[in-house]
Amino acid sequence: MLKEKNKKDIIRLSYKYRIYPTLEIEQKLIKTMQSEAKVYNTLLDYITEKKKQGIKVTQLDTQKLLKNMKEKHEVYSKTLQMINNILWYNIHALSELKKNGKKVGKLRHKKIFRIIWYNQSGFKLQGNKLYLSKIGEIKVLLHRPIQGRIKGVIIKRSKTNKWYAIFQVEQEKQQLEKIGKVASVDLGIEKFATTSDGIAIENPKLFDKIEKRIKLLQRRLSRKKKGSRNYEKARVKLAKAYEKLENTLNDYIHKITTWLVKNYDVIVVEKLNMLKMIHDSNSKLRKHILYSKFSTFLHHLFYKAERAGRKVVEVNPAYTSQTCSRCGYRVKLSLSDRIFRCPNCGLVIDRDYNASLNILRNGVGTAPLPVEGKPLLYVTFYEVVYSKFPQRSRKSSSRGGDAPS
Ligand SMILES: [Zn+2]
Incomplete structure (x- = not known):
């Protein structure tokens, strides 16, 4: 069995690629994003309602509500969990601002989300094809290879309505040799x-x-x-x-x-x-x-x-x-x-x-x-x-830049 790597030797990175969903898949993605907004709004209303009644609600409470919504909206379960996380992240961020004396309004309903988040599971990258649970297959333009272990993927629709996949990756550090500069x-x-x-x-x-x-x-x-x-x-x-x-x-x-x-x-x-x-x-x-x-x-x-x-x-x-x-x-x-x-x-x-x-x-x-x-x-x-950088040769350079000995 592989030994668990020391966390210090790991670095988290993201790789962003353009993706090309077919019309049919695009419709599914948009529908998912709308469903995400509906779920977000429902959870938000639930919290507001309970708050009015003086009942404290936790992140775990709203997460339990997701079970029933999963079937209704046909959205991958982990994706809905991320919506719950985002909602609570927003709630905490807002209360932080309030604590610092900033004037803030209430969290508002959303019409649509611009991202779909697959964390840990529900996706697979094979060659230049990305499979998403509950959605289907999408072509990815891999303009540079992904290095490391893929931990999650975020599907994003840009403001110009282009589609992207952002892969979250864990990589081992690659120490370079010392240069002395x-x-x-x-x-x-x-x-x-x-x-x-x-x-x-x-x-x-x-x-x-x-x-x-x-x-x-x-x-x-x-x-x-x-x-x-x-x-x-x-x-x-x-x-x-x-x-x-x-x-x-x-x-x-x-x-x-x-x-x-x-x-x-x-x-x-x-x-x-x-x-x-x-x-x-x-x-x-x-x-x-x-x-x-x-x-x-x-x-x-x-x-x-x-x-x-x-x-x-x-x-x-x-x-x-x-x-x-x-x-x-x-x-x-x-x-x-x-x-x-x-x-x-x-x-x-x-x-x-x-x-x-x-x-x-x-x-x-x-x-x-x-x-x-x-x-x-x-x-x-x-x-x-074209990455054609000059080299200040170390000997002829009187400008220094050499490491202090
Ligand atoms: Zn001077």
């Missing part, structure tokens, strides 16, 4: 990322283009009458633009984080700081996109590092841009200042490169001295897309 990464608007060994990764113009289109579509949508056919058309167009941005970004971020984890033992990053971003940008949409971009980046970096036995260190982002990385003098910078000039020691270097050295020092206690007059190594959008 540390680096920090400064995330930004002008450059997507700048490392402390002087590599700058482009922030693709493509993102700006899609962003502009989203703004335009938002304006158009706001002029349409809600519920009209034109409104629906405009809504789907907007959702598609968002989806495109998200997909392109995701792919981009995957490539960068994979490269970082492969090439450095320790990676220092700034904690995601909304305040800094509010300061740095004036449009709400911009902020939203930046936030999702950076949080996706950190999310990928953390799980990939964990899986590979690498370390990610988070540091406080305060003053990393304004401090001279050579002498520690603090300078007031505006966002348009792309070059850092120190009036104290005379250092003149790229603003983000300067910040990355401060981030590195804050994270591991030491950083190489800044190198003046040596251009950053630029990595363009297409180089990222």
